[in-house]
Amino acid sequence: MLSKLPRDILLQDILILLDSKSLINLSLASTYFNYLVNNDQHIWKRLCFQEFNISQDNAFRNKGWKQLYIALLTDTKVFTWGENSDDRLGLTPTVTSDAFQLNIRNPRRRYSRTVTTPQEVVYLQDKGIIDITSGGWSFHALDSSGSVWMWGTMQQEISPRSSAGTRRLTTPTKIQATNHTQRKVTFSSISCGRAHVIGLARDGTVWHWSNHLMLQSVHLDLEPNEKIVQVVANWSYSTVLTNEGAIYVIPSPDLIIPSQVTVEPTPTYIVTPKVPMDIVQIAGLDGYTLALTKDSRVLKLDTRNHIEFSSNPELYTIELVHFSAKKPEVNYRDGSMNRFITGAFLNFAVYTKSGQVMLGEVNAGADTEPIVLPELQNRDVCKVSFGDYHFGALTNQGELLTWGAYSSGALGHGPDEEPEPKLVESMKDMFVFAIGFGGWQSSVLAIPTDNEQ
Structure with a gap:
């Protein structure tokens, strides 16, 4: 039997x-x-x-995988909130009472400049969105088929004559790349920097872009048995990790001016050399890359000058000893992870299997002590996401907590700042399973708890 x-x-x-x-x-x-x-x-x-198509790097889940699987059988909902003066949230226009008073037959439509509570992005209903990430002024979402959707503005601070990335998308738009056989590329993970995105395709190729019209391929001189397992966007460049524990630092994608978009082929970059460091996970920061080793050491790599770093990595690497394991631990990408990292811009988080969440800042030194918020400890927090000055935490139970600066309402609590993590009340009847904060805006993926089985 x-x-x-x-x-x-x-x-x-x-x-x-x-x-x-x-x-x-x-x-x-x-x-x-x-x-x-x-x-x-x-x-x-x-x-x-x-x-x-769920990436193992999007959250630290040591449990709750069956609950997540059942949740994904139901169509997911996308919610955004925060700064919206440039229509970056992708929300359907609303008709205000003032507009009706002005002209009831032809009411003026407008978006709210600030959105202080989560609102659904209706256009993405029934699209099967499974992950979401945010840049400086934009959002990118990944669906279960491997397609990428983008809305907002990728490069708000550049002249429209200088880059196609300044084009504003008020409605989520599907973007795509094609390989040399002209087949559509499908993605397994994506990561946003301030004004660019990097993605790992299901066929193992790497792509990055600074506008939604032209995705640029990245060619890496890999060894025969070497493959890319993770890609992360730093603030203005990117870092990728291989199955051999080595990393490559990739310069930011070229700016494409509007007149070139329809006539220039997709550029290809050759990036060398690799840096072998027995790393199992990475996170992109502003000027630095956070790295977790197989034996649970947390390293901060100074990758601002990728050529100097690649030639002498030990000189540009420090261990954050108070974030590393005190006792022997082993992390396996394809198995059990005892420690986990996420980060963006100026902040990062380190999670432990015992339920501890340690926060740190980009200027952390070798002896820097972690920031430990009591509200996040032993609560099954599986991801912390970082905007410029506001922060959000997701638990395995689907709870959403936010804290930090008001940031045009990006906390989701109405008109208040929250110095300590607090549950977002408007999401308490939802099972939140993905979170993507950035800039002065926030986003999550969720389903109503009534739909759980």
């Missing part, structure tokens, strides 16, 4: 091969199989990756 097989063989060699329907049917066969199916996180983590 199947139940007589050793548990390790069942979990690692048999159950891992089953689809979700077969797993659910097996869980009904006996109490024993019900326990195995419902409590093995690796099974449901794999299904989230395979069926919904």
Whole structure:
């Protein structure tokens, strides 16, 4: 009988091969199989990756993968809020009472300049959005098919004559790249800097762009068995990580002026050399890259000058000892992670399997002590996302907490600042599973809790 097989063989060699329907049917066969199916996180983590294109780097989930899988069976909703003077939030226009008083037959439509509570981006209903990230003035969202959607402005501070990235999209627009065979490129993960995006395609290729009209391929001189496993956007350039624990630093994409968009081919970049450092995860900051090693050391790499860093990485690397493990830990990208990192612009977070969340700033030195907010400890926080001056935390249970500067309402609490993490009341009836803060704006992906099974 199947139940007589050793548990390790069942979990690692048999159950891992089953689809979700077969797993659910097996869980009904006996109490024993019900326990195995419902409590093995690796099974449901794999299904989230395979069926919904979920990247393992988008959040630190040591549990709750089955809950997330079930949530993704329901159509997700996209919510944005914060600064909207340039219509960056992608919201449907609203008709104000003042407009009706001015001309009831032809009311003037306008967007709110600041949005202080989460509002749904109606255009993205039924699009299967599974991840979202935010730049300085824009949003990029990834759907389960691997397509990327963009809205807002990628390069607000550059003259329209200098870059196609200044074009403003008030409605989410699907963007795409084609490879040398003219096949559409589909993505497994994306990451936003201030005015550019980098993406890892499902075929292992890397692309970056500074406008939605031309995605530029990045050619890396990899070893025969080497492949890219993670890409992150720093503030103005990018860093990629390979399966061998090495990193490459990639300069920002070229600016494309509007007149070139329809006539110039997609440029290709060759970036060398790699820096082998036994790293399993990275996070992009302003001028620096945070790195987590296999043995749970947290490193800060000075990647501002990628040529100097690549030639002598030890000289430009420090260990943040108070963020590193005090006792032996091992992290496996394809298995269990005991420690995890995220970061953007001037801030970063380090998470531990025991439930600790440590916050740090880009200027942290080797002896800098972590910032520890009591509201985030032992609460199953799986991701902290960073705007310029406002911050958000997501828990495995789908709760959303925010704190920091008002930032045109980007906290979601109305007209108030919040120095300490506080639940966003308007999202309390939603299961939030992804979060993307940036600039003075915020975004999340969620489903109504009534739809959970």
